[in-house]
Amino acid sequence: MTLEQLRTFLWVARLGGIRRAALQMNVSQPAVSNRIALLEADLGTPLLDRSRKGVSLTKQGVMLSNHAEQIMQSVERIRAEVVPPENMTALLRLGVAETIVQSWLPAFLGRLRATHPKVTFEISVDISRNLREHLFERTLDLALMMGPVSDYSVENVMLPQFEMAWFRPIDMPRPDLTRVPVISYHRDTRPYHELRTELQQRYGNGIQMFSSSSLSAGFEMVAAGLGVGVFPRTLGQRMQPGRIAEFDPGWMPTPLSFSASYIGHPRDALAAKAADLAREVAEEHARLRVASQTARQAFGAKD
């Protein structure tokens, strides 16, 4: 019996197929077949029922999987507790929503890199819907996205919310929402849809909306006078300083709720640690923003 055999067996059990496990583990399908065969020979009992399409566990297979899960949990704990963070060598496939990229992602990566210098990153920026999908496909280890993901298999660490604000071009003092386009997030995102619903309720169907999958492009459009924007307040403070200004049409969209989400089963200790660090950094960032915002408001009042 080897850990590799047990790990392989668990993937076969979880995914319900040798083929799928092989794909997941980046090895050939016969290799997986062989590992299972060796494990069965070692234990002297069949573990898989190969009668139907794919495979299912035998009674012994079920018992084994329980104990094997325990073992893998202990292994994870070893990797998390015994290995000093600065010697952790791993790959963290990180999915990030653009709002995060534009706010505290650099700070987060810096901190993570400082404590875990040997961990390599693979960062993909995408809309939360796709990130969630990749998380389920297990092609992402951790997603910093609009959340939480309400699925039993996913662990969510809640992050500070982002308050939304209206932005106008600096030379458009009193925008009329029924006449200028409203620019916001990508069409397939939740804030876009909430905004659209709200706008329709308030102003009817005449509202024109532009969506941008790039936040900086969205801000650029506002700055260029193409329309008004609905974006997180903290982003507006630095994306186009001097070219845009906040305004208040009388109502605000609901704040954006974010989470650091990762698959809980099998648990990835690094992802869990990184998620906690993300919360830490994000909360610091939120405090700083509030402080600087207060300062700015104070300054603005004087101005």
Next chain:
Amino acid sequence: MTLEQLRTFLWVARLGGIRRAALQMNVSQPAVSNRIALLEADLGTPLLDRSRKGVSLTKQGVMLSNHAEQIMQSVERIRAEVVPPENMTALLRLGVAETIVQSWLPAFLGRLRATHPKVTFEISVDISRNLREHLFERTLDLALMMGPVSDYSVENVMLPQFEMAWFRPIDMPRPDLTRVPVISYHRDTRPYHELRTELQQRYGNGIQMFSSSSLSAGFEMVAAGLGVGVFPRTLGQRMQPGRIAEFDPGWMPTPLSFSASYIGHPRDALAAKAADLAREVAEEHARLRVASQTARQAFGAKD
């Protein structure tokens, strides 16, 4: 990280030396060295402190050993619960006191062989003192011996006691203990010493004792008229039928207490199972003996 590395690490930790672990595991000493080195490289942290004679665990080593113990416990449970007994292939090094050999060992081996046909035995018959020693040296997996062994590392399953009885040659109606030798167990056993002390207290130093490391030889000596014997009652009933008889000099030695003892750490599931089976068989055997003895007494009374 492999199970073999963890298992090796635990032996090194337990025995406090790479050399000792290698000896225990029947591999070369550099092989153990290398396994530890690989494990340390994998975890990116030293696990052993090699400054002094032998080795001691670092802080990380202690943490690892806790988790590794957990893992090995799970592995043991797999071997015990998932593997069907009839497919268990293992070596059970069994140490047996001769009293057991002469009473229920055959029945025990038969039952064990029936439930665990693929387990091979290595049986050594010796006096309990030596069996205990070999248990500590880990050259025995299970000892059926006079017990219990009062050491924190040893698990004891208590077995039925053996009542002692006095035996005389059939043609020596009223033996005089001050004039005929008393024959019993080997000189280095507890019953021999208890008997000797008791005899000295009752009859003074004039008593002559013969000891035999072989029970059948002891009985043979009694049958041949060399002296009287003190042996378990149930054995006398069949060792020399017709040539010896019980008699009562007015007092009886204390019964012999037996146990099935095995090392509890690391736990050997097969040894534990076998110990339970031993208790079962021994208790059945005791019940049968009592029954046949009652029958015989009834017959004797009629005779």
Next chain:
DNA sequence: AGAGGTTACGGGCAGCGTAAGGATC
């Protein structure tokens, strides 16, 4: 026919034992 699993087979490399080389008492 195609999806999913097993068997067959050559090749690479992980890990073993032997033997020699430090370090520490």
Next chain:
DNA sequence: GATCCTTACGCTGCCCGTAACCTCT
């Protein structure tokens, strides 16, 4: 110098991937 561990170095054998084969729907 004795004891204990590490390093060096061939060699074996395990396990992988490729390819062909089997077996269901």
